Every structure is written in C-alpha cells, then in structure tokens.
Amino acid sequence: MLTLPFEEPHVMCEPRFGANYPREGLPESLEEQRKHDADSSNSDMREAEDDISDREEDERDGDQDDNGLPKKRGPRKKRSGKPETDRSKVRRHEANSRERSRMHGLNDALESLRKVVPCYSKTQKLSKIETLRLAKNYIWALSETLSAGKRPDLLAFVQTLCKGLSQPTTNLVAGCLQLNARNFLTDHNGEVMFSGKSPYDAMYSYPGSDVNTPPGHSGSTLDSSAKPFRHYSYSGAYEPYYENPSPEGGSPHFDGQLSPPMNFNGIFSLKHEEPPDYSKGSHYGMRYCSAPGRTALAHNSMYRVSPEGRFPYDLHVRSQSFQAQGEVNGSFHN
DNA sequence: TAGGCCATCTGGTCCT
DNA sequence: AGGACCAGATGGCCTA
DSSP states (O other): OOOOOOHHHHHHHHHHTTSOOOOOOOSSHHHHHHHHHSSTTTTTHHHHHHHHHHHHHHTTTOOOOSSSOOOOSSSSSOSSSSOHHHOOOOOHHHHHHHHHHHHHHHHHHHHHHHTTTSSSSSSSOOHHHHHHHHHHHHHHHHHHHHHHHHOOOHHHHHHHHHHOOOOHHHHHHHHHHHHOOGGGGEOOOEEESSSSOHHHHHHHHTTOOOTOOHHHHHHHOOOOOOOSOOOOOOOOOGGGHHHOOOOTTTTTTTTTTOOOOOOOOOOOOOSSSOOOOHHHOHHHHHHHHHOSSSOOOTTTOOOOTHHHHHHHHOOTTTSSSHHHHHHHHHTTTO
C-alpha cells in the first residue's frame, strides 16, 4: 500500500530556474560571466552576493577552529597556494548556478508536496520541515485508515496528522479543521467529547441534510464566510475547479487553500485537483487502489468500489459529493 | 531583539 | 574532469 513511486515530471524534468544560467559557451572571463548574469533575473542580488562573498572570503582566510585547524566547510575560500584563476571562478559560478537550480527544483517538489497535504495555503505556507512532517503523518493516517477498513475516527486522524508537528503548525491544522465548537464538548478532564451524536455524526452530518446529497444540491451550504480559504474536494461549488486540470491555473483568483486531498467518511479523494502529473494517466488513489482484479474504475470517476467489492469504503464518483464529506473537507480550511 | 526560516555560497565527497 | 549531492556557514527577512 502506498508504495508506488510518485512521479513529478513537471518538477523534476523541467529545469525552470537553471535554464537561464549559461551551461555552454561560457564567457571568457568572470566579468563577462557577471555581465551575462546581469541579463538574467536576480542578477543584481547575485552580483552583490558575489561581491560580499569575495569580501568575506578575504576576511575569513585566517579562520581556524578550536584546534587551530581550518574549518572543513562553509563559505570560506581555501587559497591553497596558487591564486584562483578566472577559469576556476567561472567554474565556481557555474557550480553555484547549478546548485541554485537544484535547490529550486527541490523547492518546487516541496511546493507540489504542500499542495497535496492538508491545509495548503498560498498565503500561509507550511515550512519545509513541517511540510515533510505533515506529509509523513498524512500518509500514515491514510494508511491506517485503509488498514482499519472502517470509517476513520476524525480525532484519531487529526491526532495522527499532528504528531510531531510544531505548535504553530498544529494550531494551523486545527484551524484548518475548523472543529466546530458546537460539535464538541470538553469534559471535566479536558478531554474532547462530542455532544450527543457520535463523533462521526457530529462532524459529518448536517441538520436536515441527506448525507448522500451533494452539498450543491441540498440547499445547505457550508459556512465558508468565516475563513478565506477555499473548500475543496467535493462540493458542487468546486466543480469549476475540477475542470481546470492544473493546480496552478485552477484558481487564478483564489489566494487561499487549494487542495488538501482529504476526505474522511469513506470517500478518499486523495486528489481533488488534477495536477499535470496525473491528469494524463492515473490518479493518486487509482494508483493505490486499482489493484489487479479490481473493478475497473469508470472514466472520470474518483473511485467507485461497491460495498461488495474488496475495498471497505464506498468510493464515489468525484462529482457525487457528500454533504458530510464537505463538512470534513471544509474543516480543513481555516 | 532573539529566534525561525530561507536562499545562497561554498568546499568536500561520490559517481560517471 | 566534471556534475550531482550534501552539509556547513552566512546574511536577509519576518514575527513574536
């Protein structure tokens, strides 16, 4: 389960940032190199940094550690005998450019990861480390849910999600969850409990709503007024969102949450927006769930496995949204 | 102002 | 030899 490798062709195979840097036909001199850099973006900053770097290197030439030995790493130029030639400077600049490009690719991949874990927001980005932690927890939580073969417990799910996260990130996730106070009571021990209903019902049901009725058709709507983030994953209101296959272009005017692929109540919309990576082929979940022998998924469907099937959940065509699902998904937008 | 986060530079190491 | 990868060092920016 969840072992198939992800593919990130748009991220890893597209040297978006490094393309501007000269790889061939290098300038004869460093001055030409810098002149070339000046034509590309951020050139001023880099040039300034180069100057600073050169200056600092000169100042740090005598740096030694506690044992009087030169430090092994760091932006300290080792002038071992022969002076640095223009050629070596150019090569160093090349290496710097490649390193920048590499790091940009890494950051792109990280950004794509941010978009598929809960609580994605363009305005309040998770840090790198928190993104990785949350992603790990998310995978773990989903795996646990699948293994359990029953409807996931929201609190357990959230607890798993928040394991090891910093307090701010935990707060963010909690905020994204919008754990509606009316659905919770706190007992005398400070433990969270639900008011009258089962935890599931408390979180997933709407008064007077049919759980099988898509939000867009039920008349009841999620209260999205309080939070600027976009609800995701199921609502009919998001159908236009689905129509755009690109997560980048899918919400050009929305500066909020885009895609936490999170559904609890047996509906695993592991991906709500179809990224370029997957739009051509299989879906996240399809990769994970379409085991050999399993009923073929209908075109344009998220998942649909009958109760008679091996998969323990009712999986639904993406457009067949559940009100309860919306409740949960909505809770991931703060 | 301290601390967190980040981008960048840099030298070392490994691999082709 | 050269590129990829890694990690230390550094400074800038932002926030509590």
